[in-house]
Amino acid sequence: MSATTQIQPFRLFRVRLVGRQRRSRNLVRLTFADPKLADFADNGYDQRIKVVLPQGGGDTLDEFPMGPDWFSVWRSQPTDRRAHIRTYTIVAVRPDTGEIDVDFVDHGATGPGSRFAAESAVGDETIILGPSRSYDGTHGGLEFRRELAGRSRQLIVGDLTALPAIAGIARELPSTATGFISIEVPHAEDARGVRVPSGVHLDWCVTSAGHDQLGTVRQWLAGLGPLDGDQAQTTVIDDGGDDPYWEVTATEQAAAAPPAVSAWVAGESGRVRALRRMLVDDFEIPRAAVCFMGYWREGVAGS
Ligand SMILES: Cc1cc2nc3c(=O)[nH]c(=O)nc-3n(C[C@H](O)[C@H](O)[C@H](O)COP(=O)(O)OP(=O)(O)OC[C@H]3O[C@@H](n4cnc5c(N)ncnc54)[C@H](O)[C@@H]3O)c2cc1C
Known part of the structure; x- marks a missing residue:
């Protein structure tokens, strides 16, 4: 087996919330930043991503596995003590400034995604699974023909x-x-x-x-x-x-x-x-x- 790590189509990005804007009555635009987002691929259309959201009160983000086997490790963590994962769509990618935008529906405090949209503050951290520019194949996660x-x-x-x-x-x-x-x-x-x-x-x-x-x-x-x-x-x-x-x-x-x-x-x-x-x-x-x-x-x- 090769000693080099194979580049995967999707990778995890640890990001910080740097902007919040209420786009309309029920939609909130969150802007996330990190220098590593220069590697976030901008595929447009309906490119989906995953957002990792904290479980109330705990340090579940710090315990989120960031290695290549993150999904199986996350699945093996106790459900009441692991971070939540939800699917969203990437709205804008700005590799030059290391920023991305995601629009969250605020449907009340009934789910971690919606709660994050309503209650998160600039400076909060999260983790996003998104397409990597370093990968030169088709990323997937985009259905529009x-x-x-x-x-x-x-x-x-x-x-x-x-x-x-x-x-x-x-x-x-x-x-x-x-x-x-x-x-x-x-x-x-x-x-x-x-x-x-x-x-x-x-x-x-x-x-x-x-x-x-x-x-x-x-x-x-x-x-x-x-x-x-x-x-x-x-x-x-x-x-x-x-x-x-x-x-x-x-x-x-x-x-x-x-x-x-x-x-x-x-x-x-x-x-x-x-x-x-x-x-x-x-x-x-x-x-x-x-x-x-x-x-x-x-x-x-x-x-
Ligand atoms: C490919 C894909 C792309 C998506 N892109 C986006 C996106 O860009 N923006 C976005 O906001 N959502 C998007 N979604 C939908 C989002 O993943 C779901 O709405 C998700 O359930 C939100 O998680 P939550 O933690 O807020 O609520 P959950 O914990 O999943 O659900 C809690 C409760 O809220 C209800 N609920 C969930 N969503 C809604 C809603 N929208 N309105 C009313 N009640 C709801 C559920 O039925 C449940 O009863 C996308 C989903 C997919 C599969």
Whole structure:
């Protein structure tokens, strides 16, 4: 075995909170800094990361394993005394200043992520698992089918947890892109921060105003006419236990033939399932390019 340590696609960064900004009523932008963040890869789109969050009161961050086998060591620690890990989306990477931004939904003090968003203070430390620039392969952790961005009509649907990812995807769409983006937000004041090309319609579904996201998406799909469903295509369904719903098409299938519509759907698991039923069962949307991703699950804490 080689004596040199192999460079991994993802690495752990110990970071310090240097900025907090309430972006909207329910979204808080946290800026983290460390000189080592010069090695944080900027892949854009919906690049996901993991954030390590302290367990109330203890020194769980200091006991977090930072070695290459960190995950198995962390899993072996007692659940009531180890740090929590939650999934987020990277919003901005500034290698020159060693800074990154992450937008956290503040959904009340019911989970460590949300609590950190609401209560953390500048100077607090945390650990982030993110893609490494030193790695020269494909990092993974990014589901949007960018090779289809200018070839298929885009249908992008999500809630406030998906807003950072949708903003990242919209930023990278070619100016010729066409399609429909629907984002469900709790309040009208959360409806901000996404710019779309002129051929893409942006729809804000405001829960407190009684807007109906499923109905709006159904209306858009109905206006497209027959979609030539390709039932032979298979999707990977990961629907086990308490994990949120996750179904994405294998890349090689998507690349083979550009479908009429390419769908990216993320948010609460039950809602994502309902959208999946509508898109695939009712409208027979081609499954050559679909991503259905439960970002969180009502009543179930993430892990
Ligand atoms: C790929 C991916 C990317 C993601 N990106 C982001 C992101 O950029 N920003 C972001 O804020 N979230 C993002 N999420 C969602 C986030 O991981 C979950 O919301 C997570 O559960 C938050 O952890 P927590 O500690 O706040 O709550 P948890 O401890 O996981 O849950 C505690 C309770 O809060 C409820 N809950 C969790 N999230 C919400 C919510 N949003 N609204 C209302 N109730 C909730 C749970 O059902 C549970 O009852 C992403 C998830 C995935 C899989």
